[in-house]
Amino acid sequence: MNKLIITLAFISAVLLGGCEEKVPHTRGVYMLMDTSGTYTQELEQAKRVINFILANLEPGDSFAVARVDTASFSEKDIVAKVAFDDRPSRANQQKRDFRDKIDKFVNSVKPSSYTDITGGTLQAIEWLTEAGTGHNTILIFSDLQEDLKEGYVRDIPLQLTGFKVVALNVTKLRSDNVDPREYLDRLANWQQRVESGGGSWQVVNDLERLEKVLTL
Amino acid sequence: MSFSDIFMITDNPAVSGVFWFVILTIVFYVARNHAHRAIIAISRVLHNAMRISAHSVMLAEKRMIQRNTEVLLEQGREATERIIEREFERVDATVRRDLAEYPALHRHLSEEITKIDEDYNKSIDVPPAPPGWVKAVEAVAKIPSTKGDPMVGNVLEDIHQSLIKANIKATEEYRKESHKRHQLLNGMMPHWRKLRQVLIQVDKNVNSLLQRSTAIDRHIDTYEAIVGKTDRAVRMLSSSSLTHFFIAAFVLTVATGGAFINFHLIARPLSEMVGGTNQIMGLQINNIAAMVIILVELTMGLFLMEALRITRLFPVIGALNDKTRIRMAWVFFSILLFLACVEAGLAFMREWLMEEDAKTLAALRGDESITAVTENSFLWITTAAQMGMGFVLPFALMFVAIPLETFVHSLRTVLGIVAVGFLRAFAWTLRLFGNISRFAGIAIVNIYDLLIFGPLFIERMVKGRQEHSEDKKPKPVEYRGAA
Numbered sequence A: 001m002n003k004l005i006i007t008l009a010f011i012s013a014v015l016l017g018g019c020e021e022k023v024p025h026t027r028g029v030y031m032l033m034d035t036s037g038t039y040t041q042e043l044e045q046a047k048r049v050i051n052f053i054l055a056n057l058e059p060g061d062s063f064a065v066a067r068v069d070t071a072s073f074s075e076k077d078i079v080a081k082v083a084f085d086d087r088p089s090r091a092n093q094q095k096r097d098f099r100d101k102i103d104k105f106v107n108s109v110k111p112s113s114y115t116d117i118t119g120g121t122l123q124a125i126e127w128l129t130e131a132g133t134g135h136n137t138i139l140i141f142s143d144l145q146e147d148l149k150e151g152y153v154r155d156i157p158l159q160l161t162g163f164k165v166v167a168l169n170v171t172k173l174r175s176d177n178v179d180p181r182e183y184l185d186r187l188a189n190w191q192q193r194v195e196s197g198g199g200s201w202q203v204v205n206d207l208e209r210l211e212k213v214l215t216l
Numbered sequence B: 001m002s003f004s005d006i007f008m009i010t011d012n013p014a015v016s017g018v019f020w021f022v023i024l025t026i027v028f029y030v031a032r033n034h035a036h037r038a039i040i041a042i043s044r045v046l047h048n049a050m051r052i053s054a055h056s057v058m059l060a061e062k063r064m065i066q067r068n069t070e071v072l073l074e075q076g077r078e079a080t081e082r083i084i085e086r087e088f089e090r091v092d093a094t095v096r097r098d099l100a101e102y103p104a105l106h107r108h109l110s111e112e113i114t115k116i117d118e119d120y121n122k123s124i125d126v127p128p129a130p131p132g133w134v135k136a137v138e139a140v141a142k143i144p145s146t147k148g149d150p151m152v153g154n155v156l157e158d159i160h161q162s163l164i165k166a167n168i169k170a171t172e173e174y175r176k177e178s179h180k181r182h183q184l185l186n187g188m189m190p191h192w193r194k195l196r197q198v199l200i201q202v203d204k205n206v207n208s209l210l211q212r213s214t215a216i217d218r219h220i221d222t223y224e225a226i227v228g229k230t231d232r233a234v235r236m237l238s239s240s241s242l243t244h245f246f247i248a249a250f251v252l253t254v255a256t257g258g259a260f261i262n263f264h265l266i267a268r269p270l271s272e273m274v275g276g277t278n279q280i281m282g283l284q285i286n287n288i289a290a291m292v293i294i295l296v297e298l299t300m301g302l303f304l305m306e307a308l309r310i311t312r313l314f315p316v317i318g319a320l321n322d323k324t325r326i327r328m329a330w331v332f333f334s335i336l337l338f339l340a341c342v343e344a345g346l347a348f349m350r351e352w353l354m355e356e357d358a359k360t361l362a363a364l365r366g367d368e369s370i371t372a373v374t375e376n377s378f379l380w381i382t383t384a385a386q387m388g389m390g391f392v393l394p395f396a397l398m399f400v401a402i403p404l405e406t407f408v409h410s411l412r413t414v415l416g417i418v419a420v421g422f423l424r425a426f427a428w429t430l431r432l433f434g435n436i437s438r439f440a441g442i443a444i445v446n447i448y449d450l451l452i453f454g455p456l457f458i459e460r461m462v463k464g465r466q467e468h469s470e471d472k473k474p475k476p477v478e479y480r481g482a483a
Helices: A002-019 A037-056 A088-108 A117-131 A174-178 A180-196 A207-214 B003-007 B013-030 B032-123 B134-142 B150-227 B231-274 B285-307 B322-365 B368-374 B379-398 B401-451 B453-472
Strands: A027-034 A062-068 A078-083 A135-141 A163-168 A200-204
Touching (some): A027 A117, A037 A088, A037 A135, A037 B322, A062 A088, A062 A117, A078 A088, A078 A117, A088 B231, A088 B322, A117 A135, A117 A163, A135 A207, A163 A180, A163 A207, A174 A180, A200 A207, B013 B032, B013 B401, B013 B453, B032 B150, B032 B401, B231 B285, B231 B322, B231 B379, B231 B401, B285 B322, B285 B401, B322 B379, B401 B453
Parallel strands (some): A027 A062
Antiparallel strands (some): A062 A078
16 A cells, blocks of 8 residues: 555656646847947947847847957857846846846947957857757847957857857948959858858848747 | 569460450359359348448447436436426425414404404494484474563573574584594595505415416426426427527637636736746646636636535535535635636736836837827726726636536537437448448349350350250150159
């Protein structure tokens, strides 16, 4: 009889313990903001994108915004980060605080000399993996023109399995207009890097389509 | 080895085909009798198996019909007993109320009658008639006063005057008495009216009892028909059961709509309490919590209706003694009230969260007009409406117990009817396939013979010749009685 009770108790405990599972139904978004050279003029547009993302994210989701500068593989480059609370009221407050931080940053940002997009992407992968979110998206708000300082090694394969990488607002440089192949090569190069790392690649220049990017 | 390797006896496919046809025809002709027997045997086996199965299914269908009838009659009997019981309870209540009032009513009637009697007796005292000396007064008045003696004349005159006065007084007395009589008779009117009202009330009570007794008679007739297991009773119960089923299903659908609205009213605000991201079996915890609250409300509503003896889904509650039952009813009602208050609070919180969302969105989009909308002074109307719905819906859902009981009871009948229909269709299908297999066997035999028509034709010709030659031979004469 005792054995039966113990067995039943064990089965119940296993079943009840197994019932509650932390399903990774949440979204993780990491946005890289290019702050190099003339691209700082686009930061107002980046602010609008961030606000749009904030409006679309829900309790339980995670969001971080980091700048792309000379050496972007660093936590110090994360401008603002948040894991939204389960409670909707608290999540709303977090969204407002996040927006304030971004506003301050955009108003005080200084252009960087170099552009380390790869470092920023590596930092994004690390942060999103740590966040443990179910659907991860890396948004790169840049012209995708990488310009590394001498000595920096960024020829590293990216591990992007399960990640969606979206290039936003990829502006055409003056040289792109002279020879559009440069622009196309740049995009193709990034696409190849992302897809060879197991990720999916997308370019969104019309920000009206951003909503589709964020849907699960 | 492919099919063509086997088939191609010669290089020419047509010649090979002819060869194969001839070979197969000969083989089929040789195996004809055995093949026929095998085909017929298989078709018979199938036919018999299907027939027996169909017979079994028909027996099951009959048993099902019988069982359905029994269940239907039993349910009908219980329902009718319940109705009759209720009618008797009402009659009992009426009789108790009226009989309890009867001594007072009797006393009241007696008092009224006594008063009327007294008044009547008083009124029959005839006032004194004018005295007989009126004639004497007239006689005195007629005596001539001029017979010489003036003194006598004066005396008579005085007597005359006195008598006139006495007469007037007596008349006035008579009038007073008559007036009193009329007043007494007039005073009897309210008593008569009271008597009339009391008797009307008695008449109403008696009529109500008579009406109840008529209803009871009708229910008893139904009950007798059910107990007698008459076809009319079965038809009537079956029909009413189907009607109840569809009506109950409709009401339950409406109630499901109510529950759905209720769910949406409380699911989101519950995420403030239990979180909105964790999931159990693919469902968000706040949604599960909302469902649990609604189901608890439904359960409390069921128990409350049960404790009030409106429904009879849980006989244990109905069988409790009245004191415990009523206490339990209060407990259920209190829990329901508490949950209704919780829902009203959650509905308020929902509105607040929506406003917060709108404000945040407006701030993020930099749209000040939305902020203005959220601060609209008329928003309290939607808040109040949501709170009202949150409070009322649990009580509205409580009444789901009534159609649910009807649905559960009528579902048995409907399922029985469906099962009978299914069994009937199944038996028909089995019989159909049995007959198909039987006639298919015959058809296959005929097709078989068609394929070997050549040898059969030759056989018939040979047999025909043999018979022809035998006909020509002299037949032996048979004699009756030959050994």
